[in-house]
Amino acid sequence: MPTYYNLKALIKGIRGCKTVADERALIQQESAAIRASFREEDTFQRHNNVAKLLYIHMLGSPAHFGQIECLKLVASPLFTDKRLGYLGIMLLLDENQEVLTLVTNSLKNDMNHSNMYAVGLALCTFANIASEEMSRDLANEIEKLLGSSNTYIRKKAALCALRVIKKVPDIADHFIGKAKNLLTDRNHGVLIAAITLVTEICSLEESYLNEFRSAVPLLVRNLKSLVTTGYSPEHDVSGITDPFLQVKILRLMRILGKGDEQASEAMNDILAQVATNTDGSKNVGNSILYETVLTVLDIEADTGLRVMAINILGKFLSNRDNNIRYVALNTLNKVVTMDTNAVQRHRNTILDCLRDGDISIRRRALELSYALINEQNVRILIRELLAFLEVADDEFKLGLTTQISLAAERFAPNKRWHIDTVLRVLKLAGNFVREEILSAFIRLVAHTPELQAYTASKLYLALRSDISQESLTLAATWILGEYSDILIEGGIVDDDKTTPVRDSELIDLLLSCFDSPYSNYLIRQFLLAALTKISARSTTSQPEQDRIAEVLAKYTTSPELELQQRAVEFASLFTLGETRVGVLEQMPAPELKATVMGVVSERKPVGSTKAMDADLLGDEISNAPSASVGSQPPVNPQSNQDLLAEIFGSSSELATSTSPPAAQPQKSSVDDILGLFGSSSSNSGPVPQTPSALPSYPATPATAVPSTFALPQSATPATPATPSVRKLTEYSAYEKNGLRVTLTPQTSAAKPGIVMILARFQTTGPPVTGISFQAAVPKSQQLQMLPMSNPNVNPGATETQQMRVVAPVGSNVRLRLRIGYTADGQTHQEQVDFAGFPAGLTSGTA
Amino acid sequence: MINYLLIVSRQGKARLSKWYATTTTQAKSRILKEVTQLVLSRKVRMCNVIEYKGRKVIYRRYASLFFVAEIGYTDNELITLEIIHRYVEVLDKYFGNVCELDIIFNFQQAYNLLDELVISGELVDTSKKAVLRMMEGADVTEKDDQLRSALTTGGIL
Structure with a gap:
């Protein structure tokens, strides 16, 4: 061969x-x-x-x-x-191979070789591959060689010592004395190896660290001489004396100065000197400046120095060299938690970096922009991030959608914006959305009845134009299934126009998802459930219901087990008549999760609540957000008692409730949400004599409904937070002096005995001001009230107040109302009994 | 600390690979393959840092060769570029206008030079001159030895 x-x-x-x-x-x-x-x-x-x-x-x-x-x-x-x-x-070979033990003896011999190059070979080999066992065996040899008179051997031995303490940290104390001596060495090779060794020793244990703090003045002197000496041919790199050594010294200083005022104090001057005198026009200089910044940020530096450090990073950001910008972004990432404002100043530059041609830069800039989001800039930053999401590399998308959604949740100025943001995310990158984000979105919508029509119509449009985004399809399917009635009644709201949607169009859209190439197992499961729900709504015509029944029948033989099971179960529901409608009611708003929604509902404007009945609603009281408590006048419990005693004649007979006056600060948020709602509900027209076409339910500032009435573990978990509007009847309770009060009761089949009553205040004459509306129920019942949306009613406006009565099933709801107000300059105080509700309200069938 | 240093040609062939952090053979060949691909796909004006599996990889191109080094999370990227540059300078001085072929045919010398500059992933000397002087010294010792052994086997000594 x-x-x-x-x-x-x-x-x-x-x-x-x-x-x-x-x-x-x-x-x-x-x-x-x-x-x-x-x-x-x-x-x-x-x-x-x-x-x-x-x-x-x-x-x-x-x-x-x-x-x-x-x-x-x-x-x-x-x-x-x-x-x-x-x-x-x-x-x-490497440290994990058995054969290596055979090398130990040769190494030992060569470490004592008469030729320094042979010693050098042995040391180099040891430092590169020694195992723990070998380190123990040869530690003494290394220690001896650290004292060699030959710099070539000393510097290599120092790095061997580094290997030894990395492999066997418990014998590090053997090297401390020798390492200290080496720090005074004049040879740069020995010095840099020694500093590397000391840096490692210091990171091992606090006591070693303290031991080497005494070396700070020495290090400062060394650094000073490097910075101040003129040209030194041996160690010059583009005009800078030994940048390698300078960087190593700065790094050791960082460890020694961290958490130690005295050591940090000793370094201040030299750090300032390095920061000001180092020439930043070349990479070498910048590598030193960069290390200096890291050290300043880590030690207990004075504020002037810190400002200087952050300014250096700011300057880096505008450098044309990509490497410099990369390290600046990287470092700002660490700084951002300490000093957000300083970093905020460079926000625009950072956002520009999102469009850089270099993925390393984009990645860093992206991380940094996440950290920069706060209440003030959330709109701007999220807009930028959404713009970036459109063009981002796929590998970024999952992180981006998660971060955008989380930021929206934490900092959203209002729910409309939050929903819009997530909608946009679903449209742009619906295939890169975590399941948690999707379910948080659905939860948000379920908790925001005011925006369900809006969200449903947006999702309808989005799904119609794109069925390839998995999460968009899932969200749309779920929401269209739940709120199909709202959508069909309200039509599509787009640019202030309202286009009606027919039930058949909605069902066509969902059916097209079934057959699309993007459809998957999960989507099909969602679709089956959604269609079944739609079929149970009164807004769906009989032919369409039959069509859905046919689809279900088709899937009863589906080879996909879950689909088959669902289809069979849903199909048999069809034969159950009324029960089907009950079963397929809207889902109660899911539990608020502290990790996700909790943050939101605490931060967002929430209506004031003052639940009165601690026995029943203990949970709720403790959970009730107290955002506007400060705006309520103090209520003296005793005076309430007196009042009610007066109303009913005997205070002990009654369970009572009064409500605080409406909290003024919430007004604006009510307006916001109602404002955008106006057109969508105008043609649902469930409520006669409501000229401004308000949705029938926003009795309270928007967010109060979910937070008070749908709390987790409350006594009434099934109370729908999203009561539907259509079959409600209004009862007139009071009409005098231009003020008209109507009550709209609403019940849930799922929870008999609980009646939600919406009181509406309108004026047919001049404005009515200072309304105080109080109510009481018989002792066997319990009452809870939310504040009024506004105690002053202007002509044409409708103000509302929400009440909840818990009554024994089958009993009649009776109210005693006390109304005080000023109309036309006259103050009125009246008391009426109201028993106009139909019987059977509490049995859940009304 | 430098975890590894690679020299890779523009065609993706390894010309030198030095591993300071203990790495299994499979991991070595995977890193070599994947990092090479990443580095080769970079455009000229991009920054010299790439992120590979959460690690920082610094690279720099010199003519037809890429010098690649992975460093620790807290290490200084910019000074690593200077270390790479220092190595190239030393090679250049040693071979006299170094080219890829020098490194291919004298790979042992390329390794030996690196050993005089970086040990255990750390810089062992900051003076170009010192590194070259020591390299020369070792070369002279080697030649003397070869000569002596040739003379001995030839029966002259």
Whole structure:
């Protein structure tokens, strides 16, 4: 078999190969020949063979069979053999291989070799691959060599000591004394190795760290002399004296100064000097400035110095060199938690970096922009991030959608904006949305009855134009299924126009998702449930209901088990008549999760609540947000008692409730939400004599409904937070002096005995001001009231107040109302009994 | 600390690979393959830092060769570029206008030079001159040895 005589010939041969296959064949052949030669113990050829083997190894072929040959070379008295042998050991062995123990003896011998280059080889090999066992065995040799008079040996020994303490940290104290001596060494090689060693020792244990704090003045002196000495040919790098050493010293200073006022104080001056005097026009200078910034930020530096450091980073950001910008972004990421304002100043530059052509820069800038979002800039930043989401690399999208949604949740100025933001995310990157984000969105919508029509119509449009985004499809399917009635009644609201939607169009859209190539198992499950829900709504015509029944029938034989089961179950629901409607009612708003929604509802404007009945609603009271408590006048419980005693004649007979006056500060948020709602509900017209076409339910500032009436673990988990509007009747309770009060009761089949009553205040004459509306119920019932939306009613406006009565099932709801107000300059105070509700209201069938 | 240093040609062939952090053979070949691909796909004006599996990889191109080094999370990217540059300078001085072929045919010397500059992932000397002087010293020792052994085997000594 033809083998190559020497390394050079082999390399030429390999380079001459025309194809990869040729090359592989040649390498295999050569490798076999080398192996054979090793077996024959050909000492003459050994050097040559090992050299060839190392080359083959670099090209990716196995070379483990050369390990022992390297050991043999190392044991040779010839330096040339040792050099190649140690090179081979470093390349073919690592600390985890058994064979390495055989090297220990050779290393020990060579560390005591008379030739310094042989000692150097042994030290270099040790420092690169020593195992724990080897470190213990040779620690004494290393310690001895640290005191060598030869700088070549000292510097290498220092890095061997580094290896020893990394492998066996508990013998680090052996090296402390020697390491201290080395810090005073004048040779830069020894010094940089020593500083590296000390840095490692200091990171091991607090006590070692304290031990080396005394070296701070020495380090300061060293650094000072590097900064101040003029041109030194031996260590100059583009006009800067030994940047490598400067960086190492700065790094050690960082560790020594961290959490130590005194040490930090000692460094202040020199750090300022380095920061001001280092030339930042080249990479070398910037590497030192960068290290200085890191040190200043980590130690207990004075404020002036910190400002200087952040300014340096600011300057870095506008540097044309991408590397400098990269490290600046990276470092600002660490600073942003400490000093957000300083970083905010560079916001625009950071956002520009999102459009950089370089993925490393984009990634850093993105991370930084997440950290910069706060209440004040959330709109601007989220807009930028959404713009970036449109063009972002796929690998960023999942993180982006998550971060945008989380930020929206934390900082959203209002729910409309929050919903809009998530909608946009779903549209832009619906295939990169975490499940949690999707369910948080659905939860948000369920908790925001005011925006359900809006969200449903937006999702309807979005789904109609794009069914390829999984999460968009899922969200739309769920929401259209739940709120199809609202959508069909309200139509699509787009640019202030309202386009009616027919039930058949909605069902067509959902059916098209079934057959789309993007449809998957999960989507199909959502679709089945949604269609079944739609079929149970009164807004869906009989032919469409039949169509849905057909679809369900088709899936009863689906090979996908879950689909088949659902279809069979849903189909049998169809035969159950009234029960079906009950079962397929709107879902109660899901529990608010502290981790996700909790943050939101606490922060957002929430209506004031003052639940009166602690026995029933203990949970709710403790959970009730107290955002506007401050605006309520103090209520003296005793005076309430008196009042009610007066109303009913005997205070002990009654469970009572009064409500605080409406909290003024919430007014604006009510307006916001009602404002955008106006057109969508105008044609649902469930409420006669409501000229401004308010939705029938926003009795309270928007967010109060979910937070008070749909709290987790409350006594009434099934109370729908999203009562539907259509079948409600209004009862007139009071009409005098231009003020008209009507009551609209609403019940839920799922929870008999609970009646939600919406009181509406309108004026047919002049404005009515200072309304105080109080109510009481018989003792057997319990009453809770939310504040009024506004105690002053203007002509044409409708103000509302929400009440909840818990009554024994089957009993009649009776109210005693006390109304005080000022109309036309006259103050009125009246009391009426109201029992106009139909019987059976509390049995859940009304 | 430098975890590894690679020299890769523009065709993606490894010309030198030095591992300071203990790495299994499989991991080595995977890193070599993947990092090489990443580095080769970079455009000229992009920054010299890439992120590979959460690690910082610094690279710089010199003519037809890419010098690649992975560093620790807290290490200074900019000074790492200077270390790479220092290595190139030393190679250049040693070979006299170094080119890819010098490194291919004298890979042992390229490794030996690196060993004089970086040990255990840390810079061992900051003076170009000192590094070259020591390299020369070792080369002279090697030649003397070779000569002596040749003379001995030839029966002259």
